Amino acid sequence: MSNVIVKRVAEFLKRFPPFSFLSPSELEPVARSVEIQYLESGETLFRQGEAARPHFFILKEGLVHLVEDTPNGDEIREVCDEGDVFGVLALLGKRPYLLSSKIIENSLIYAVPVEVFEKVLEENSRVALFFAAGFAAGQVVVRQDLSQGQKARSLFRNTTGDHSLLIFSDPAQVRYSENVLKCAPDTSIEDAAQLMTNSQVSSIVVCSGEDFPLGILTDKDLRSKVVASGFSPKKPVSEVMTSPVVTVKKQDGFTTIYLEMIRRRLHHLVLTEDGSSDSPVCGIIADHDIFLSMGNSPAVLIHGMMNTLDVRDMRLIRDRAEQMLRYYLENEISMEFVASVMTEINDVIITQALKISKEKLKPDFPEMGETRFCFLSLGSEGREEQLLRTDLDNAILYQDVPPELETIASEYFQKLGENVVEVLLACGFDPCPGKIMASNPEWVQPLSVWKNYFSDWIHHPSPEALMKVSIFFDYRSVAGSKSLVEELTQHVYKEIGQKRIFLNFLAQNALKNPPPLGFFKDFVVEKSGENRDQFDIKARAMLPLTDLARLLILSHQVVGINNTFKRFEKLSELEPSNAELFSQAGKAYEILMRMRALEGLHQRNNGRYIKPQSLGKIQRQLLKNTFSPISELQEVVNIRFQLDYFRR
Template sequence: MSNVIVRRVAEFLKRFPPFSFLSPAELEGVAQSVEIQYLEKGETLFRQGEAARPHFFILKEGTIHLVEDAAKGEEIREVCDEGDVFGVLALLGKRPYLLRSKIVENSLVYAVPVETFGKILEENSRVALFFAAGFAAGQVVVRQDLSQGQKARSAFKSASGDHSLLIFSDQSQVKVSEKVLTCSPETSIREAAQLMTEAQVSSIVVCGQGNFPLGIVTDKDLRSKVLASGVSTARAVSEVMTSPVVTAKKQDGFSNIYLSMIRHRLHHLVLTEDGSADSPVCGIISDHDIFLSMGNSPAVLIHGLMNTLDVGDMRIIRDSAEQMLRYYLENEIAMEFVASVMTEINDVIISQAIVIAQTQLRPDFPDMDEIRFCFLSMGSEGREEQLLRTDLDNALLYQDVPPGRQSEATEYFQKLGELVIEVLLACGFAPCPGKIMASNAEWNQPLSVWKGYFSEWILHPTPEALMKVSIFFDYRAVAGAKSLAEELTQHVYQEIAHKQIFLNFLAQNALKNPPPLGFFKDFVVEKSGENRDQFDIKSRAMLPLTDLARLLVLSHQVVGINNTFKRFEKLSELEPGNAELFSQAGTAYEILMRMRALEGLQHHSSGRYIHPKSLGKIQRQLLKNAFAPISELQEIVNIRFQLDYFRR
């Protein structure tokens, strides 16, 4: 390959992880070994079930779909984009391809020989961990996007910076269980299961003389090899154990241990003194331990949350998310990406909390599973902007039931709301001072009551009603029957259409907070109380922007956009004449979100109150610049809704 082509290949590869982790010499070696393949639309690079080739692939240009061929026809499982790495089973065990590659547009593919990359995989732990994390997240395409959920995926592609650097926390923190549950080969299956139950573990190592490992039995083995197969539990555990057992040495290093688990598709790896099966057992590590320790990856955090109903583990994972958040903020990662990831994590916690609550209540309310309900997040979490674990704003909405079942439904959903909030508080979230939570009976109601609430607020916009509107209008369905929330939304917009003057009241409310700078261009600070001489970044700067964005989007009858900077983005499309101002407002809001979150992380607080004197010159100027759009937007609203006349 000519030097010019090699250089172009290297320049392309270094833009994407894991190649961005390579030294210049390693990158050049890979680029020289790359085979360039041009594929025309309709061709197939590899087929489902076909033996893995001695290459893995990176898409340079074009579009490739990975599809699953089934009796019902083909199903698209992944869409490969520029820089995506696929066909990586050749790297890990050379298993047959799980999917077929379908060339949708003429495409240019770089094929990297496994032989060339194998040495790098062994010597470069960051590269090894990158692929391992992708497989841990169940991906067949390994991309810099290691998050789950479409919102976080799209945000990953638009965000700047090398996010793969953020994937892994300190490997020394990986928790290895040194007290390993063991038994002899002659132990009965029943006795082994009883030992596992008493120790509250999911595996038992079968050992012979000298405590040498002969095999392992897991919960999965008991289900698939014993219960499903009708094997008598009186038989010896050696008859159903997985043998020979795969072992490693504790000192082998995290990347080698984890890659061994990935290669062999293990949920548990037995550690011995010399790393072989011919030495005593000294520890065991599970994929659960891995997930809890690899704290700086959205994929791992979300995977861990989705696979546990232990509130203690959920708290640990959410704590890890806070460390990831700090890294993102300090390294200027795009705010839309950061907010998407944190929202995804919070949403999974809420969903798991609901599962925990339902499981606990099911024995006493066996018929309640058939009643549809929806959990609503409101306020900052409803807008997908809750970065810190600040106070909760949420509610519970359920379908209307016949009068004869209303009493039972009320009791059930009240208890459900209370249990969900208990879990969220245990995960470190703060309770709402105004008790706007699903545990409060007032905000845990059937659809007809919720419709009545909004009708009342819109028809009679008192100051108290407008305060509630500022919280409740940003509701977002997180879990449950989202069609109930959609029906409520339709009702809300119909009511607004019938009473347009409501928007004038909403506009008046949006202007209640004056610009954040005083006459002498200094910060308006609190005059008394525990936060005296501090600047309230939430009420003085962020709330005016959220209120203005909400009002203007409602005036255009736009449904389904709750996020503040996405609202300003939409307003830029709807009002090209004010596009620059709306763009500035969206940027300003991102700056304010970042500053508040950093303040909160630094002082272990909500970040709401900032000492202006603690800010550096650049920070002060940045903050003041963020205030600029507020006055202009307030003037537009004042004129557009004729508030000077409206107040008379």
């Protein structure tokens, strides 16, 4: 491989873990050993049950689905996009693949030989832990964005919050099996299978003489490891069991156990006396037991959404998500957790809408299949804060194309945006009153035009430009080429760095809304119109906090944090002297989000306007308490950006 290609491969790999953990001297031989594979839509890289190959894979460009063969057909278990690592069983377990990899869009894939990477695993503990964690979780794909909580598998990673009520009105209805079917490690596979059949169960736990769990054999193992692979059923069960077995304490409680199964992608979880594998088995729970109790769980809803392209089904699933949202809000579940769940569900809807739209347009625009693009969520959905099905702000960014393709590219992406918005409206979302949607040609543009948009807003911060900044500066990539978004982001921060006075204009704009309490310490309400005498919780309380958080995070040149909670969290780290104020601002925003969402659910609207007289005494005081951080932050910004002098 030429040095130029090796350099490009290394530059790409360095952007994603675990390769980002490598030094240049460690990365260079890996990049040199990479085999570049091109697969077309409809092809399969590896199939469920096949022996693991001597490579693992990284998706460079395109889209790959990892699917499980079920009696009802293929079911999507993972969606791989740019930078995702998959097929790691070759590296870790040398076992047959648990899923098939289907190429959904023409894809470039980097194949890394295991033998080249083994030395890195031995010498770099961070890399070893990265892969080990993925293997222990039963994951075939290890996502690069685990810390951001943007995908379903990472929603349940943090179990330290108050999730005790999660989604079950009566968790006690779930029954654990205390009569666990067990066998010794030297039991033959066929005898173990017969025991399972006789007991009408889908698993058997392989135990030591002390009843300590050594491994587990399931129906799925029998299909994929024995039948599909032609493995002799006369051999001992120890040769095909899954080991080590994942264990927890029964006393951990159902919610903890449920989260563990979701996080680790397990169909069965073994319960032991002390929660370790060096303790006697005392029970087992299967995912079937859980799913019987979980009509509205995030896992079930997301799984259902990922496996349908029927818009009516998508609408019904989103309706069920709203029921789940109401339960979360009324039971005081952490707002960060709730917002992450609802964001993931909305993102899956958008992803499925894109699939529907691309398939519809494929016959008329065959030449557009290879054109890179990115679907952007803006505003509250871009910040991962949209709970209700209010209007969705979105846009499309696509690569610059040769002049001869400009017209056809514009037409294609315009139609793509229109079709996606049509699906979103059919799923119950409202159209944006300001027409900031991917159906509007103004917001479906190539990278060069988007760069010019942001440059113009930064260099000519008119009131209209600043209004657009409040929406567009919170853009987030939902699907497509992340590299396009990264290039745009680099451009934006470079422009801000060269035009720092832009932040003063942004600061002035962030202070345009006065404190929400009047002179007599009562709510500032609307004076006229259909919402007369009502309090605008969005404009008077939430927007000031989102504007202030955005301004301050931009002033620190921090890239990649859109969420208001997380912005205040990061600001607490960057400015310890103001940490308490930022913490209070984050808590205030959480209260406001909850109040608006509950109001919207109760009134069947967007929850923006609240009648102060309808609030109880405690609610009124709680709402007023959220205003204090707004006033303090506005004063900090006024002094920091010298706005008294700036206005002169």
